[in-house]
Amino acid sequence: MSGLRPRVGAAFRVDFVSRISPIGLIAWLAAATLAVSATEPSKLLRLERSLDTMGTTYSVTLYGTDQYRLDSAIDDAFDEAKRLEELLSNYRPESEWSRVNRDAFKAPVPVSQELYNLLDSCLDYSRRSDGAFDITVGPLMKIWGFYKNTEHIPHRAEIRSALDRIGYQHIHLDAKSHTVRFDAPVDMDPGGIGKGYAVDRMADVLRRDGVTSGLISAGRSSIYAIGAPPSEPRGWHILLPNPRDARKTVWELYLKDESMSTSGTTEKFFMAGGKTYSHLMDPRTGSPVQGMLAVSVVAPKTIDSEAWTKPYFVLGREWATSHKPKEFRVFLCEDRTEIACVSLP
Numbered sequence: 001m002s003g004l005r006p007r008v009g010a011a012f013r014v015d016f017v018s019r020i021s022p023i024g025l026i027a028w029l030a031a032a033t034l035a036v037s038a039t040e041p042s043k044l045l046r047l048e049r050s051l052d053t054m055g056t057t058y059s060v061t062l063y064g065t066d067q068y069r070l071d072s073a074i075d076d077a078f079d080e081a082k083r084l085e086e087l088l089s090n091y092r093p094e095s096e097w098s099r100v101n102r103d104a105f106k107a108p109v110p111v112s113q114e115l116y117n118l119l120d121s122c123l124d125y126s127r128r129s130d131g132a133f134d135i136t137v138g139p140l141m142k143i144w145g146f147y148k149n150t151e152h153i154p155h156r157a158e159i160r161s162a163l164d165r166i167g168y169q170h171i172h173l174d175a176k177s178h179t180v181r182f183d184a185p186v187d188m189d190p191g192g193i194g195k196g197y198a199v200d201r202m203a204d205v206l207r208r209d210g211v212t213s214g215l216i217s218a219g220r221s222s223i224y225a226i227g228a229p230p231s232e233p234r235g236w237h238i239l240l241p242n243p244r245d246a247r248k249t250v251w252e253l254y255l256k257d258e259s260m261s262t263s264g265t266t267e268k269f270f271m272a273g274g275k276t277y278s279h280l281m282d283p284r285t286g287s288p289v290q291g292m293l294a295v296s297v298v299a300p301k302t303i304d305s306e307a308w309t310k311p312y313f314v315l316g317r318e319w320a321t322s323h324k325p326k327e328f329r330v331f332l333c334e335d336r337t338e339i340a341c342v343s344l345p
Contacts, residue, residue: 044213044230045070051078054085054194056219058202063213063230073209077202077216084198087115088190090138100180101188104171108179116178119171121303122193126168128323129311134283136166138189144288146279151270153277159286166283195222196261196306203302221262222306225255242341243293243333250341251296251331259302263309264294265335282314289314291335298329320344 047070050059058081064070089095093102100109111119125133138147139162145151154162170184195218202216203224214226215236225236235256242248243264253260265278277288295313299305308328312320317332321344324330330344 047071047074049074049078051081053081054089054198055091056195058198059217059220060202060206061215062206062211064211069210073206073211076209077205080201080205081198084194084201087112088194090188090190097188097190104180105182105185108174108177108181110177110179113178116173116180118193118197119180120173123168123171123173125307125311129315131168131284132282132311132314133192133307134166134168135188135190135192136168136170136186137192137281137283138187139165140281140283140286141189141279144277144279144281146268151277153272163286192310193303193307195219196259196302196304199224199259199302221267222259222302223255223261224259224302226257228256240296240331242339244339250333251343253298253329255298258298258300259305260296260298261302261305261309262294262296263313265292280310280313292316293333293335293339296331300327317342317344
């Protein structure tokens with residue numbers, strides 16, 4: 001599917017099925033490619049490029065009339081993604097994020113305004129989701145083997161030990177000194193928020209450079225649409241397939257100056273004892289969530305759509321219905337004998 005490029009106005013299809021490709025795969029994306037083509041009758045140019053950074057692939061498609069300006073705008077957006085890699089990577093020892101993880105249990109760590117604001121947002125998501133969103137969930141991911149592709153069911157003692165080492169409540173921010181302090185040796189993981197934040201920052205850069213029509217994808221699971229593509233004023237056409245049968249479309253929607261993120265069980269998972277265990281953890285129980293197949297959230301900002309897919313996935317339809325902001329669109333597919341896919345009111 002990665003080689004498909006739809007015509008202008010063609011629908012983009014999300015792939016819920018492939019084990020290799022993450023949830024949210026859009027059929028038009030092609031890794032590390034550059035394509036420029038004239039589109040009639042507007043004579044616009046279409047430019048596509050991809051970049052591997054922050055542990056994922058960022059892809060950008062733009063429309064415009066000046067190839068040089070489009071190319072320069074993508075360069076600027078990719079420079080921003082690389083800058084955020086240096087800020088947020090938990091694999092780079094020199095990153096600001098790693099420095100906090102390493103030292104904040106020893107003493108308060110001064111941080112930049114940008115990182116302070118991001119961590120403040122993360123703690124807000126945690127409080128508002130009753131802990132279902134938690135950036136300290138890393139120890140659970142490790143014992144279940146999702147970090148190094150060694151997936152297995154851990155012993156109960158391992159789960160109890162991991163639960164003792166997670167909890168957003170252990171992260172303390174001081175607004176006056178702009179410091180971060182841990183009151184327990186927790187380990188923050190940017191995986192549940194970093195892509196969405198980066199996509200929003202890249203969209204800001206592209207708009208600053210004059211882009212009015214474009215689509216940004218991070219890891220093929222979080223996307224942001226700038227304006228609309230040629231020939232389709234409603235926006236970028238997205239098809240969401242049935243998680244159990246990709247040949248069937250569950251929802252059809254258009255994105256215009258808004259984001260969509262998707263979390264689902266087919267992104268990372270393993271089978272054991274006839275059950276499917278995905279990488280989507282309930283930080284309160286220490287185990288992968290059961291009963292949900294996929295959640296997609298459409299929101300004005302990608303950081304919000306990415307963050308809120310997790311609580312909606314963990315806490316389910318009833319909680320999501322009562323806690324969904326009016327401006328969000330939320331689509332859930334529940335794991336039942338007969339799959340139940342619903343759009344929340």
